[in-house]
Amino acid sequence: MTSSPSRFLATLLLLVFGFIGAASAAAEREYVLGPGDIVRITVFQNPDLTTETRVSENGTLTFPLIGSIVVGGQSTTKAENTIATRLREGGFVLMPQVNVLPMQIRGNQVAVLGQVNRPGRFPMETANLRLTDMLAIAGGISPNGADTVVLVGVREGKQIRREIDIPALFMNGDLANDAVVSGGDLIYVHRAPVFYIYGEVQRAGAFRLERGMSVMQGLAVGGGTTARGTIRGLRVHRRGADGVLKVIEPELDDLLQVDDVIYVKESLF
Secondary structure, X not given: XXXXXXXXXXXXXXXXXXXHHHHHHXXXXXXXXXXXXXXXXXXXXXXXXXXXXXXXXXXXXXXXXXXXXXXXXXXXXXXXXXXXXXXXXXXXXXXOOEEEEEEEOOOOEEEEEEOEOOOEEEEOOOOOOEHHHHHHHOOOEOOOEEEEEEEEEEEOOEEEEEEEEHHHHHHOOOHHHOOEOOOOOXXXXXXXXXXXXXXXXXXXXXXXXXXXXXXXXXXXXXXXXXXXXXXXXXXEEEEOOOOOEEEEOOOOOOEOOOOOEEEEEEOOO
């Protein structure tokens, strides 16, 4: 049984557009050259043109026969085409096949600092890397890290600062906020918010404050009261936005706030 011409044509179009889409996605992920990068440039069957050079601060490099050429901000494929065009138009090589290979990536780096497992500066080895990509490269957020990450950088000549809720990206499917990073960006993961508990509890100390955590849940994290402890007369010491310390008597289902201190008294009976 043979397929109808229309079905064959539809299948062919799907294959073609699928290939174009895959090629486009691959192109978007290509590394983009930046200042400080060291590249090795070769021209097929022209070994005397092999050059290892550095991209200058203004995005240019020097290549034999054609001199200075702008490659900063170009993908490696675009840079290859640019060099090949100059060689062909100058009459130096009839049909140049150029290869640009980054040897040391220094221009497009992103700093990831704070509560990550491997802080440092990391090269952007492909284009269109996102915030979560860089966090993964840095080993992910450490157990002490906050859920909200700060991204600082420059876009169109203006300083930007964004706070991005990482769990919301995946729990709510809000991937539009997974920002594309740029060379020179800084990603900072602050220490997770904590609360404190002391007095007649099984485990006194500082604990991570989870979202929507109630006073009762805070007590549970501390292992509950001791045999001598009581939740009657429970106190929470809380510092307000004005810096004034207040002592309140909360309900068990009240929500805890950052740096709250729960005090469990000893029972008198």
